[in-house]
Amino acid sequence: xxxxxxxxxxxSASVGDRVTITCRASESITNxxxxxxxxxxxxxxxxxxxxxxxxxxxxxxxxxSGSGTxxxxxxxxLQPDDFATYYCQQYESYSLTFGGGxxxxxx
Amino acid sequence: QVxxxxxxxxxxxxxxxxxxxxxxxxxxxxxxxxCVSWIRQPPGKALEWLALIDWDEDKYxxxxxxxxxxxxxxxxxxxxVLTMTNMDPVDTATYYCARRYSANGFDYWGQGTLxxxxx
Numbered sequence: 001x002x003x004x005x006x007x008x009x010x011x012s013a014s015v016g017d018r019v020t021i022t023c024r025a026s027e028s029i030t031n032x033x034x035x036x037x038x039x040x041x042x043x044x045x046x047x048x049x050x051x052x053x054x055x056x057x058x059x060x061x062x063x064x065s066g067s068g069t070x071x072x073x074x075x076x077x078l079q080p081d082d083f084a085t086y087y088c089q090q091y092e093s094y095s096l097t098f099g100g101g102x103x104x105x106x107x
Numbered sequence: 108q109v110x111x112x113x114x115x116x117x118x119x120x121x122x123x124x125x126x127x128x129x130x131x132x133x134x135x136x137x138x139x140x141x142c143v144s145w146i147r148q149p150p151g152k153a154l155e156w157l158a159l160i161d162w163d164e165d166k167y168x169x170x171x172x173x174x175x176x177x178x179x180x181x182x183x184x185x186x187x188v189l190t191m192t193n194m195d196p197v198d199t200a201t202y203y204c205a206r207r208y209s210a211n212g213f214d215y216w217g218q219g220t221l222x223x224x225x226x
Binding site (some may be wrong): 001032034035036038043044045046048049050053055087089091094095096097098099100101 | 144146153154155156159167168169170171203205207210211212213214216217218219
């Protein structure tokens with residue numbers, strides 16, 4: 001299986017900060033990567049698909065980049081609603097896998 | 108609009124078989140490129156993908172769980188069913204179903220259903 005490693009696992013930031021989360025794949029997944037946001041007690045929400053395509057309705061402060069094995073999710077200016085846990089997920093292989101998650105906390 | 112809803116028992120005993128149903132509306136699993144997947148999340152832990160079924164009835168399973176899980180669909184009822192055998196307390200989790208269209212991510216999710224496995 002393709003392993004997905006996210007870093008950091010926890011991130012403390014302030015409103016207005018630029019935040020970057022990294023996801024590394026154990027082998028190339030071309031651009032078949034999605035990013036999700038999850039808040040406590042809620043289902044995940046799709047933010048980015050195919051590494052850099054913004055899902056409809058998602059604010060433009062979210063962006064994704066990368067290809068192959070290294071990917072990033074960037075929040076250009078952190079807002080109060082963005083404090084949550086973020087997951088990457090690859091769908092290159094027939095056995096999909098998620099990263100371990102990055103919790104974005106208030107500094 | 109697209110909705111998905113999971114249903115099934117909240118509590119199962121160790122060694123029993125779990126059957127969960129995902130009932131969806133607003134799209135058809137007959138449409139080319141359409142898929143429904145099951146994903147679970149133990150309390151306080153990360154998401155774990157379990158299985159996927161597509162419009163062409165192709166089925167894909169988690170490598171670590173493939174001997175225990177089966178996914179199936181009833182297109183006429185707009186339902187996708189997951190069965191998991193030999194349940195164990197480590198299988199305690201919130202189980203979600205989610206839709207994916209073509210090469211996009213999972214864009215619609217159910218609210219999830221918490222399944223507790225007692226020993």
